Amino acid sequence: MAVILLAEINDGELAIDSTAKAVSASMNLGEITVLATGTNCAAAAAQAATINGVSRVLCAEDVIYGKRMAEPVADLIVSLAGGYEHIVAPATADAKNIMPRVAAMLDSMIISEATAVIDSNTFERPIYAGNAIQTVKSDDDKKIITIRTSTFAAAGTGEAAQVEKIAAVADPRLSSWVEDKVAANDRPELTSAGVVVSGGRGVGSEEDFTLIETLADKLGAAVGASRAAVDSGYAPNDWQVGQTGKVVAPDLYVAIGISGAIQHLAGMKDSKIIVAINKDEEAPIFQVADYGLVADLFEAVPELVSKL
Amino acid sequence: MKVLVPVKRVIDYNVKVRVKADGSGVDLANVKMSMNPFDEIAVEQAIRLKEAGQADEIIVVSIGVKQSQETLRTALAMGADRAILVVAADDVHSDIEPLTVAKILKAIIDQEQPGLVLCGKQAIDNDMNATGQMLSALLGWSQATFASEVEIFGDKAKVTREVDGGLQTIEVNMPTVITVDLRLNEPRYASLPNIMKAKRKPLDEKTASDYGVNATPRLEILKTIEPEARAAGVKVSSIDELLEKLKEAGAV
Numbered sequence: 001m002a003v004i005l006l007a008e009i010n011d012g013e014l015a016i017d018s019t020a021k022a023v024s025a026s027m028n029l030g031e032i033t034v035l036a037t038g039t040n041c042a043a044a045a046a047q048a049a050t051i052n053g054v055s056r057v058l059c060a061e062d063v064i065y066g067k068r069m070a071e072p073v074a075d076l077i078v079s080l081a082g083g084y085e086h087i088v089a090p091a092t093a094d095a096k097n098i099m100p101r102v103a104a105m106l107d108s109m110i111i112s113e114a115t116a117v118i119d120s121n122t123f124e125r126p127i128y129a130g131n132a133i134q135t136v137k138s139d140d141d142k143k144i145i146t147i148r149t150s151t152f153a154a155a156g157t158g159e160a161a162q163v164e165k166i167a168a169v170a171d172p173r174l175s176s177w178v179e180d181k182v183a184a185n186d187r188p189e190l191t192s193a194g195v196v197v198s199g200g201r202g203v204g205s206e207e208d209f210t211l212i213e214t215l216a217d218k219l220g221a222a223v224g225a226s227r228a229a230v231d232s233g234y235a236p237n238d239w240q241v242g243q244t245g246k247v248v249a250p251d252l253y254v255a256i257g258i259s260g261a262i263q264h265l266a267g268m269k270d271s272k273i274i275v276a277i278n279k280d281e282e283a284p285i286f287q288v289a290d291y292g293l294v295a296d297l298f299e300a301v302p303e304l305v306s307k308l
Numbered sequence: 309m310k311v312l313v314p315v316k317r318v319i320d321y322n323v324k325v326r327v328k329a330d331g332s333g334v335d336l337a338n339v340k341m342s343m344n345p346f347d348e349i350a351v352e353q354a355i356r357l358k359e360a361g362q363a364d365e366i367i368v369v370s371i372g373v374k375q376s377q378e379t380l381r382t383a384l385a386m387g388a389d390r391a392i393l394v395v396a397a398d399d400v401h402s403d404i405e406p407l408t409v410a411k412i413l414k415a416i417i418d419q420e421q422p423g424l425v426l427c428g429k430q431a432i433d434n435d436m437n438a439t440g441q442m443l444s445a446l447l448g449w450s451q452a453t454f455a456s457e458v459e460i461f462g463d464k465a466k467v468t469r470e471v472d473g474g475l476q477t478i479e480v481n482m483p484t485v486i487t488v489d490l491r492l493n494e495p496r497y498a499s500l501p502n503i504m505k506a507k508r509k510p511l512d513e514k515t516a517s518d519y520g521v522n523a524t525p526r527l528e529i530l531k532t533i534e535p536e537a538r539a540a541g542v543k544v545s546s547i548d549e550l551l552e553k554l555k556e557a558g559a560v
Contacts, residue, residue, distance in 0.1 A: 010473070067476070067478075069478065070441065070444075070451050070453070071450060071451065074445065092472055093454065093469075093470070093471040093472040094471070094472070096437050096453070097441065097451070097453045097454070098441075099441075100406070100436075100437070100438035100439075100440075100441035100442050100445075101441045101442065101444060101445040101451065102445075103407070103438070103442065103445075104407060104410060104441070104442035104443075104445035104446050105445045107407075108407070108526065109405055109406070109407050109525075109526040109527050110406070110407075110436065110438045110442070111527070112435065112436050112437055112438060113435065122530070125435075126435065126535070127334075127433065127434050127435050127532070128319070128325040128334060128432070128433060128435070129325075129432065129435065130535060131324075131325040131327070131334075131534075131535070132325060132327045132333075132334055132532050132533065132534060132535070133532070133533050133534070133535050134529055134531070134532045135529070135530040135531050135532075135533075136527040136528065136529055136530065137527065137528045137530055138526060138527055138528075139526050139527075139528065140526050172448075173481075174449070174450035174451075174480065174481050175450045175451070175452070175478055175479065175480040175481065176478065176479050176480075177476070177477075177478055177479075178466065178477040178478055178479055179476070179477045180471075180473070180474065180475070180476050180477075181474050181475040181476075181477075182473040182474040182475075183473070183474050191472075219560070227490070230491075231490070231491075236474065237456070237470050237489075237490075237491060238470065238471070238472060238473060238474050238475075243432070243435070244430075244489075244490055246472075251559065252554075252559045252560070262324070262325075263321075269535075269538060272559075273554070273557055273559050274538075274541070275550065275554070281543075286541075286543070287538075287540065288538045288541075289541050290541035290542070290557075291541055291542060291543075291544050291550055291553050291554070292541060292542070292543045292544065293543070293544050293545075293546075293547070293550050294543065295547075300547055303547045304547050304550070304551070307547060307548070307551055308551075308560065
């Protein structure tokens with residue numbers, strides 16, 4: 001029994017947190033081979049090789065893998081699939097794009113966003129925006145699994161495993177990359193941040209969202225937003241926390257002006273400590289908050305910033 | 309160009325989900341059901357393409373229980389031209405897996421030859437986020453997932469995608485499968501005259517076996533439970549008290 005695990009690498013940089021979490025989720029499934037892809041990914045491959053539990057790393061460097069388009073990366077994984085029973089990746093936007101394609105090519109079902117690995121065939125996964133947890137047993141010869149990283153601890157690092165260069169497979173030439181619009185900031189990445197400060201519709205405007213950002217910067221936190229705030233145009237979609245956005249589980253989650261719709265709770269209720277500031281004392285967010293403060297956020301947040 | 313849009317009947321997004329105490333699943337009997345919200349966005353996008361003269365016919369397909377024809381009628385009332393219902397289950401509690409759905413859709417596409425498939429990025433019941441990608445793989449087509457902007461010109465489509473760090477724009481060969489994200493558009497409501505008109509639009513009824521697809525699930529559902537509830541916390545009365553609590557907990 002062996003596992004091939006697609007490392008999360010963007011523009012040559014390894015997202016070690018999500019990759020190491022997928023490694024720890026796969027620890028009991030068999031010997032783990034990590035697959036690194038990119039135009040240049042030797043450095044990322046070498047770093048992935050240091051994750052404890054990784055027994056070797058395959059490094060496929062080619063310009064066709066540069067932006068990890070689904071079609072060529074899926075073809076590459078399928079070409080390697082013969083030797084592996086489990087094909088795993090952290091459930092990032094890229095993996096969610098690629099892995100179901102791999103599954104269908106191998107005539108297998110996908111097991112999306114697994115939150116627990118019971119045995120080599122049996123997994124838990126959330127459904128209905130996390131309102132129910134399903135235990136599923138796969139009958140497929142090959143199990144294709146994305147891992148919800150927020151529920152696993154990252155594997156540590158140590159002695160490096162061996163890295164092996166592999167050749168690219170033919171480009172199906174179905175799609176091409178045009179451009180990325182990535183917001184540049186120095187804040188930690190949302191899904192791996194230790195502290196997340198999120199704003200909701202209560203923040204009221206894009207301008208006032210700077211209040212949330214100021215508090216986040218004071219706490220060294222990532223910034224999140226509810227779907228309502230994103231839909232209202234106060235915050236960009238890649239900040240969205242919830243069923244339709246990102247799932248986070250930081251040590252501290254501060255929800256400001258967020259009512260706590262089911263779809264938002266699905267994305268943050270596994271956080272260790274939840275703080276809610278909302279002027280509506282009936283807001284459902286208070287049912288999951290460890291510490292709730294009923295207050296006007298425009299007074300409370302500046303006060304909090306000044307006292308930190 | 310024909311556009312094909314698969315739509316799924318799911319629990320209405322406003323309904324509180326109740327997990328059955330015996331672990332057998334989520335209670336869907338006598339619960340309000342609606343079109344999967346992401347699929348509504350896909351239907352809307354297809355209609356906008358038709359209004360812009362880029363599509364001639366919109367075919368909506370639903371695969372599931374017989375009651376899914378209500379969902380198809382909704383899509384027809386919004387502006388789709390005709391519908392195909394594939395009955396693949398009798399019990400409203402049985403969910404058809406994305407792989408099976410993709411295989412049936414492929415068979416329909418082989419017959420209908422659409423130039424574009426628009427589908428929701430995920431269904432809000434099983435949260436799989438898989439059907440579009442799987443269908444694209446089976447067809448050997450290109451794919452563009454999580455779309456927030458779609459432009460079609462000739463044999464290419466330019467699609468802006470919602471990805472982890474922000475937005476990514478790609479170009480894909482047509483025919484293609486595009487899965488749509490929330491911000492692509494705001495779906496219209498069907499007007500009463502259009503709801504009446506939709507009743508006369510064609511709706512073909514088929515079964516999974518008509519397409520030679522074995523609908524046996526690959527994932528056996530052993531149990532479905534409610535997630536652990538968080539213990540209720542405390543209300544604090546001031547920022548000072550909040551900071552004190554956070555310091556006690558070692559959080560700041």
